Amino acid sequence: xxxxxxxGTLLPMDSGPRAMRGDLLIQGRQIVAIGKVTAPAGAQVxxxxxxxxxxxxxxxxxxxxxxxxxxxxxxxxxxxxxGTRVWPLEAALDEASLRASVRLGILELxxxxxxxxxxxxxxxxxxxxxxxxxxxxxxxxxxxxxxxTGERVPPGLIETTRASxxxxxxxxxxxxxxxxxxxQYAYAPRFALTCTRELLEAVATLSRMGGQxxxxxxxxxxxxxxxxxxxxxxxxxxxxxxxxxxxxRAVLAHGVHLxxxxxxxxxxxxxxxxxxxxxxxxxxxxxxxxVGLRAAxxxxxxxxxxxxCNNRLDAxxxxxxxxxxxxxxxxxxxxxxxxxxxxxTTDGAxxxxxxxxxxxxxxxxxxxxxxxxxxALAPGGDPATRILYGGGSRAVRDVIVxxxxxxxxxxxxxMEAAAVRAASAEAVPKLTARAGLS
Numbered sequence: 001x002x003x004x005x006x007x008g009t010l011l012p013m014d015s016g017p018r019a020m021r022g023d024l025l026i027q028g029r030q031i032v033a034i035g036k037v038t039a040p041a042g043a044q045v046x047x048x049x050x051x052x053x054x055x056x057x058x059x060x061x062x063x064x065x066x067x068x069x070x071x072x073x074x075x076x077x078x079x080x081x082x083g084t085r086v087w088p089l090e091a092a093l094d095e096a097s098l099r100a101s102v103r104l105g106i107l108e109l110x111x112x113x114x115x116x117x118x119x120x121x122x123x124x125x126x127x128x129x130x131x132x133x134x135x136x137x138x139x140x141x142x143x144x145x146x147x148x149t150g151e152r153v154p155p156g157l158i159e160t161t162r163a164s165x166x167x168x169x170x171x172x173x174x175x176x177x178x179x180x181x182x183x184q185y186a187y188a189p190r191f192a193l194t195c196t197r198e199l200l201e202a203v204a205t206l207s208r209m210g211g212q213x214x215x216x217x218x219x220x221x222x223x224x225x226x227x228x229x230x231x232x233x234x235x236x237x238x239x240x241x242x243x244x245x246x247x248x249r250a251v252l253a254h255g256v257h258l259x260x261x262x263x264x265x266x267x268x269x270x271x272x273x274x275x276x277x278x279x280x281x282x283x284x285x286x287x288x289x290x291v292g293l294r295a296a297x298x299x300x301x302x303x304x305x306x307x308x309c310n311n312r313l314d315a316x317x318x319x320x321x322x323x324x325x326x327x328x329x330x331x332x333x334x335x336x337x338x339x340x341x342x343x344x345t346t347d348g349a350x351x352x353x354x355x356x357x358x359x360x361x362x363x364x365x366x367x368x369x370x371x372x373x374x375x376a377l378a379p380g381g382d383p384a385t386r387i388l389y390g391g392g393s394r395a396v397r398d399v400i401v402x403x404x405x406x407x408x409x410x411x412x413x414x415m416e417a418a419a420v421r422a423a424s425a426e427a428v429p430k431l432t433a434r435a436g437l438s
Contacts, residue, residue, distance in 0.1 A: 001403055002027050004039045005371060008048025011383060013055050013345045014360040017338040019383045024053055026367040029180065029403040034363060044405075046398055048371050052383060054341075055360055056115025056139075056368035056401060057315040058348025061215075061253040061274035061303025064129060064142075065090065065098060065122050067105035068424045068431065069308035078221040078283050083152035085437070086308055090122040091156035092434035097427040098125045102132040104424040105313060107415050112314040112393040115139055115368040115401045116348070116358060118251055118274070118303070120188040120215055123147050123157045126167065130175045134183055137406045137414055139368060141213050141352055143188035144171055146203070150194035161199045165206070176212065181357075182402050186213035186251075191220075192228045192239055204244030213249050213352065216240070219262070220254035221285045237262035246271040251351050253303060254279075255293065256286040263296050272299040272351035275343070277321040278312070279305035290322060290343075291330045301348035316392035319344045323388060337384035371398035 003026040010020050012034070025033040025040075039045055066086065073085035093101070109117060119142040121129045126144030133140045146164045147157055159167070168187060176185040187203045189195040207214045218236045219225060228236045237258055240246040248270030255273035258266070266273070275290050293300050302322060304313045319340045326335035349359025357366045376397075378390030387395070399407035406413055432438050 002040055002043040003046060003400065003403070003405070004037060004043045005046045005048050005053055005369065008051050008053040008371065009383060010034065010361060011052060011054040011341070012361040013342060014362050017384065024361060024369065026369070026400065026403050029366055031361060031363055031365055031367050034361060046371060051374040051397065052372040052387060053361070054370050054372065055345045055358065056370055056399065057113045057344045058116040058301060058352065058359060059109070059114050059303050059315050060118045060251050060272070060301030060348050060351050061276055061305055062105070062117045062119045062313065063306030063308070064102045064105040064119050065093060066101065066306030066308040068097065068101040068428050069306070070311045072432065072437065073308045077223070078285055079223055081283060081309065087152070087154055087157055088435040088437060089431060091154040092431050093122060093125060095125065095128055097431045098128045099132055100423040100427040102129050103415060103420045105307065106132065106136045106138050107412060107417060107420050108313045110138060110399050110406050110412065111396065112316060113370050113396045113399065114315050115399060116352070116354070118186060118213070118215055118352060120145050123159055126171045127174065130171065130183065134178060137401050137404050139182050139358065139401055141184050141186040143186040143215060144168065146187070146189040146199060147194040148199050149196050153194060161196060161202070164199060165202055172210065172212065184212070186215045188215045189245065191217040192232065192236055193224065197243060200243040200245050204247070207249055208247070213251060214245055214247070215251050216245060217254060218252040219257045221283070222257060225257050235259060235262050237266055241265045241269050249353065251301070254285070254288065256280055256288045263293065263298065267297050272301060274301050274303040274351070275322055276303045276305040277318055277325055279309045283309050287325050287329065289329065291326050291334050299347055299351050300343055301351040302344045314393045315344055320388055337382065337388040340388055341384050367400055367403040369400040370396060373397045
């Protein structure tokens with residue numbers, strides 16, 4: 001497919017803050033020209049006059065399998081939230097409810113401008129999750145959660161260390177590099193309280209050998225931090241460095257409660273952090289010091305986390321909240337609009353080791369592109385400010401991933417939204433009954 005996006009204001013996100021009027025030409029999976037472009041014969045033309053054209057958003061922490069848990073795990077702190085609601089629900093997921101949850105999550109992500117996600121599943125159904133990701137057209141790094149120990153974990157989620165590693169190996173064989181690299185596997189050891197040291201060290205070795213990402217949770221909650229320190233004798237991030245998990249291939253979700261030594265250790269290791277402000281506030285976990293992390297040289301991306309603890313999957317909303325929280329903590333000039341948009345695009349791509357392919361509008365990069373309707377945004381102001389504070393997600397009109405139009409004029413081109421929502425609504429009562437939470 002050849003697509004010409006004509007007449008919009010481009011936010012390339014390839015260097016410093018800049019916006020430019022111009023066209024963008026896509027051929028196949030790639031951006032091939034930017035500026036004043038003549039439409040090739042047969043090109044599909046998208047008129048972006050009065051609107052903005054920017055890179056698709058990169059979310060660095062999502063749980064697609066939890067989308068249909070929305071509203072089922074309310075008013076709890078992290079460990080109770082997991083033990084009494086989320087883990088029983090994950091254990092009760094079957095193929096139908098997994099598919100319904102993943103489809104609904106992807107539908108919402110695409111509609112609000114996310115084109116790439118880093119997803120953590122549960123300890124079963126990895127092929128189902130990957131299959132739905134493949135069908136949807138979204139770009140993903142994704143992995144089946146790994147849990148070989150842990151208190152309050154239902155028997156249906158606990159694996160042996162060997163079985164967990166074998167399952168990951170099989171999924172890598174089937175899915176890593178699928179569709180010219182649009183889908184890649186990421187090892188997903190859940191967190192230090194549910195993974196033995198043997199499992200963590202094995203994942204560290206295997207990911208280093210195979211080059212896969214490692215996606216885990218760390219330093220999210222005060223109680224979690226205390227339990228990990230008691231169990232390991234180390235602070236959580238220090239333990240992940242010691243086991244080899246924290247490396248330049250690792251994305252650590254949350255990073256709310258990091259001490260100075262841990263920040264230094266993560267910088268030295270090259271690990272990235274996924275900032276999930278709505279989730280951290282809703283579970284009363286705290287507020288990550290994003291300004292401090294960035295100043296220390298740590299790459300920080302944006303994540304909505306799962307719908308069980310947000311309850312939305314809107315990356316524009318997460319970026320806006322990240323900016324507001326940083327200003328509340330450090331002052332009005334702590335984190336500018338362009339910096340936050342960079343966290344949601346180029347920095348997210350860097351965290352996923354994908355900055356050569358995505359994250360900016362650059363010739364020869366993959367064509368992951370958003371067209372925003374300028375009329376849907378609050379009027380006036382710098383383009384980044386207008387998008388960030390003026391309601392970016394409500395302006396999402398067209399979404400292109402790998403050169404394929406997945407949302408056109410606000411409507412999904414691959415999924416029937418009403419059918420997806422109906423299937424998820426049908427799945428919920430059956431799921432809660434199996435989980436014993438009716």
